[in-house]
Amino acid sequence: MEAPSHNHANYQARLDYIQRLLGDNYRLSDKVSTPLHRTIPKLSGTKITPVQYEAHFPFEYNNFVYRLSIPVDIPTTPRNADVKLQQPGCVPQETHVQNEVAILTLASAALQHIEPSIVPRVFGLGPASPGRLGWILQELMPGVPLDDVFSPAGSLKQKKEILGQMARILKGLQDYQLPPSIQGWGGLTFDDGGAIISASMPTVGAGPWSSLQESYRGRIKVALGKAEENPYLQGWLPNAVRERVEDFIERGLPKQFADLSSSQDRAIIHADFTEFPLHHHKEEIQSSDNLLYEPETGRLTALLDYDFSGILRPAYEFFRSFAPDGGRFTGWISDRDPEGNELIALRMAKLSGEFPSPLPTSVVTPNGPGKHNVKRPSTIQGIDKLANVDALLGTLTPWRLINKDFLRMNPDEGHRMELRRMGEEQLIAVLERIGF
Incomplete structure (x- = not known):
């Protein structure tokens, strides 16, 4: 039988913690002693059920979600709601x-x-x-x-x-x-x-930043720091790749933002409209699990799930969401094979809004974005340059070499070194694409 993952190690402790929170903050009932001589609330009739939880899921959850079924009304403001909130700059x-x-x-x-x-x-x-x-x-x-x-x-x-x-x-x-x-x-x-x-941006551990350019500069610096700590990436110092990245930061990054007429644009970015895998074109991609709907209507x-949200430029939503309909800006990785060429062609079509036949071509309207007047890739000025910077940012920390759970499940050193070689090839491809 497969052993539970490290997510499951504190399963009961989390349930006990939720019970204590309900008792301490919402006065649901008096506390009683347990057989283990611990004191926890006795919440008769209350059900605590994990949501989308797998005991054997191999990767670390970034949060745990529970459904609470409580048989009594509770106040909308917890008793301890006056806890002082942390100030900007915290970890x-x-x-x-x-x-x-x-x-x-x-x-x-x-x-x-x-x-x-x-x-x-x-x-x-x-x-x-x-x-x-x-x-x-x-x-x-x-x-x-x-x-x-x-x-x-x-x-x-x-x-x-x-x-x-x-x-x-x-x-x-x-x-x-x-x-x-x-x-x-x-x-x-x-x-x-x-x-x-x-x-600060929780998913990055840095910020806030005073400008769009500084936000990318700061995030690239954080990514390089992670690469320096990784024994396989070694800060991208081998083969002088790091020198090229540093050169881009100093000379290339300002150029990517120099011509933006709306560099001050900011918006609420959800960054995770999509979540769990489904099969599409014979491959597993992300499914719109953070969006719920009513099948009858x-x-x-x-x-749901605002875990990765922040305040960024509108273009950022298209860099992180909408995987099921091909919305993410994959590509710019390699044009040495048919699949790479296809990804690049798709990327260019999304940036320009011009899709080849037999697909329907972009419909031009007085407002540009179409029926809903939404800012979309082909109408966001400068998104091509932002996409270049975001592609570089993404290739600095290859997930399969950074994620400790993936490394634990793939201990073969030969395979890891092959991933390292592929990661460097992808990073160089991006640098060459943007002239560095």
Whole structure:
């Protein structure tokens, strides 16, 4: 029998922690002693059920989600809700909760025109601190994942209807006027008065940044730091690759942003519309699991999981989301084989909005973006240069050499060195593509 993964090691401890939170923060019942002489709340009738959890899942979860079925009404504000929130500049673990709740607050306002609401309400939170897990108590949203819609069996009509609703969501996030208290690029938190302000980006562990250019400079520096710590990448020092990257940072990076007429554009970026794998064109890709819908009506009912969200340029959504419909900007990796050429052709079509026959060509409208007037790749000025920088950023830390779980499951040194060779080839291909 397959042994449970390291995610499962603290399974019972997490359940006990949730019980203590409910008892301490919401006064659900008196505490009682357990056979192990521990004191935890006795929550009669309360069910705590893991959501999308696999005991044998080999990769580390970035968070754990539980469905709570509570037989009594609880206050919408926890008893300990006056816990002082962390200030900007804290380590990622201490800003993770605040960033997600702040984004949920903004997204709720940005998408208030969509009824019923598709953004979960937040009933309570607890910022992380040393020795203490962070937590968010939020609304359970109705609906099921979009797997059936984006499967090969899904109809073209269904796909168009869902994509139209996705465009409406994206439009709302793009157009929302950010509060003046948010000054930078990156993550968010709250100040002592409850205002939402810029903070470090939890997924990066750095920021906030004062400009779009500085956000990419900072993230590239963080990526190089991770590469330096990796015994296989060695900071990309071998074969003088690091010199070329440093040269790009100093000379090339400013050029990528010099001609942007709207470099100050910022928007709420979800960055993870898609999540779990499904089969498409005989390969596994990402499925729209963070979007739920009602099969009977075809209506989207929820946009979930704001774990990777932040305040960035609108183009960034297209660098991180929309995998099922080919939205991500893969490519620029290699043009030495038919698959590489196909990826590059797809990338160019998305950037230009001009797709080859027999696919339908781009429809030009007075507003440019089409029916929903959404900013899309072909209408975002300078996205080609931003895509180049983002491609470089992505190739600096090859996931299969950085992720400790993947390395643990693939101990063969020969295979690891082959991945190292492929990673360097991809990084050089990107550098050559942008003239370095």
